[in-house]
Amino acid sequence: YARQAAMEWFIAHFGLDAAFGLAQALVGVSSESEYLAVLDSYTDLTHEQLFAAIDAWVAPKFGLTPP
Numbered sequence: 001y002a003r004q005a006a007m008e009w010f011i012a013h014f015g016l017d018a019a020f021g022l023a024q025a026l027v028g029v030s031s032e033s034e035y036l037a038v039l040d041s042y043t044d045l046t047h048e049q050l051f052a053a054i055d056a057w058v059a060p061k062f063g064l065t066p067p
Contacts, residue, residue: 002058009057
């Protein structure tokens, strides 16, 4: 469910086309550094900002405090 909630947040903020495009952009990515580079180039957020925003949305759904 956490992945679904994260995708819901991404779609709500960037749209369904962006979510599909991100999935396509990640095809063939084989390292963490490549993954982070794609994330950094795909939205107007850094990967740190993206993860923090998603954590802030997802964590409370599980009764947790975002990191």
